[in-house]
Amino acid sequence: MEDSNNTVNQNYDSDRDEIDIKSFFKIFKRGKNLIFGIVLSSTLVTGLYSFITKPKWSGSFNIVVKKNSQDSSGINPLENYGIFNEIINNDENETQRLILKSPSVLMPVFNFVKNYYEYKNINIDKLSFKEWVDDNLIIDFENNSSVLKVEYINEDKKLIKEALELISSKYKAYSKRDTEKQITKTIKYLKKQTKLMKEKSLNSMKAFNEFSINNGLGSIDGFVGLGPSVSLGGDPSGRELMNKLGNPGAEKYTENLRANKIFQADTISNSKAGMRYEAQFEMLMDYEAQFVDLSSKLKPNSNTLKELKSNIENLRDSLKRPNEILLEYRRLKLEASRNEGILQELESSLQVLELNKIKAPDPWEMISVPTIDSNPIFPKKERLIIGSLIISLIIGYLIAFIKEKSTGKIFELSEYKFLIKYKYLDTIYRNNIKVNTNIIDNLIDINDNVALVELSDNFLGNQIPKKQELFKEEREFCFVNLKDIETLSKFKKIILITEGGIIAKANIHLIEKYLIPYEKTILGWFYLD
Structure with a gap:
């Protein structure tokens, strides 16, 4: 029994480390424009300073x-x-x-x-x-x-x-x-x-x-x-x-x-x-x-x-x-x-x-x-420029991280899993329609009438999300927002969909309250990557 628990704990720690590393690179990827802007500016200023300053x-x-x-x-x-x-x-x-x-x-x-x-x-x-x-x-x-x-x-x-x-x-x-x-x-x-x-x-x-x-x-x-x-x-x-x-x-x-x-x-x-x-x-x-x-x-x-x-x-x-x-x-x-x-x-x-x-x-x-x-x-020009590059990368990343946290929005799948009470179905991808179609075919019949509810701040603003090519053309889904929420009763199945950085933590629980009357028809939720 103890060996089993140790194995579980080791797997958990390993997954957690992997998630932390992935999160680090995802933050870097999302804030790359800000980070590279800071790095470029800092390196240019440092390089200019090293050339014009008196040795x-x-x-x-x-x-x-x-x-x-x-x-x-x-x-x-x-x-x-x-x-x-x-x-x-x-x-x-x-x-x-x-x-x-x-x-x-x-x-x-x-x-x-x-x-x-x-x-x-x-x-x-x-x-x-x-x-x-x-x-x-x-x-x-x-x-x-x-x-x-x-x-x-x-x-x-x-x-x-x-x-x-x-x-x-x-x-x-x-x-x-x-x-x-x-x-x-x-x-x-x-x-x-x-x-x-x-x-x-x-x-x-x-x-x-x-x-x-x-x-x-x-x-x-x-x-x-x-x-x-x-x-x-x-x-x-x-x-x-x-x-x-x-x-x-x-x-x-x-x-x-x-x-x-x-x-x-x-x-x-x-x-x-x-x-x-x-x-x-x-x-x-x-x-x-x-x-x-x-x-x-x-x-x-x-x-x-x-x-x-x-x-x-x-x-x-x-x-x-x-x-x-x-x-x-x-x-x-x-x-x-x-x-x-x-x-x-x-x-x-x-x-x-x-x-x-x-x-x-x-x-x-x-x-x-x-x-x-x-x-x-x-000045030691090479040392100054390399040092400026490293320091500005660290500062740029910290600014991007703080900026993300200050918005109160959710960016990581692991955090969504912790906050959303419905079943996590799978991750679907923007540029892989074939994989997405295979995933949804295992969940619903091709003739099922399905509604998609996007968990985002736009849902509460009655804004219909932009049409995205996520599944094959023979699959038709209807996006429903707060304005037309009563129409959900016409659908046999409801699937929630969300992605990183489009909804604040507080709004998730608010949307869930609006969806209480339709809980029996909600299959779960997809994470769009």
């Missing part, structure tokens, strides 16, 4: 934007994680794109364009910077890369070329300006740090030498050197420090450098600082050796051992003070060495930066020169 051209160039933005520490903690790195790059691209579209970069180009328009006697009273950028410029990165495409659209090829060249030069100047500003800022910072470190290094050196002289730890003239020079390690040219200081985290980096770097210095054993106390140390060692030797030969309470033990303790007490002096000597020397090393690195980095400032910094790399496309971007 717009496009020119462009590409540059590689070098990113140098970093966080305050100079290190991006998320740069090793793909998704975060992609987000950061997208944000940087969007920031750069907005900067390059801003008045601070493009205002000179805008002023040049206004002057050009004034020279050409073009009214620019309502032209604003934002409107100019939105209407003429397309600035965007290619596929989330660092390649920036700058496209300029205008009707004047000469203006496009000159504007693009000016934009290119302004972008180069912007990249140089940004780099130079960063270098100048870093040089200023390094000079300040160098001045402070010179004073600090000088003070530490003075303190070290004064301590050495006061305690007799220097050479004959009392001056003590620091020994081998100390660097920060691994970067004698200062380039690494210069790179680190060239960002907003420079100060933090320098503090970390001062706090955490391990500086190399010669040890206390390699200096002559301890020579002053060498005799006392040797005497202590001699007493200790004698004590060990005699302690195995003499009794513990021997006067000799007591005297040696007393001498050893006295010497040890006297050497406590020199040990403290030597530790302080080592501390002061290490501090002076560290300060001198930092000063050398700062001076080296400053020299590198000042040399780089003298040389012109590399601008963003141009990977294409400004060029103008060989074909205009607007």
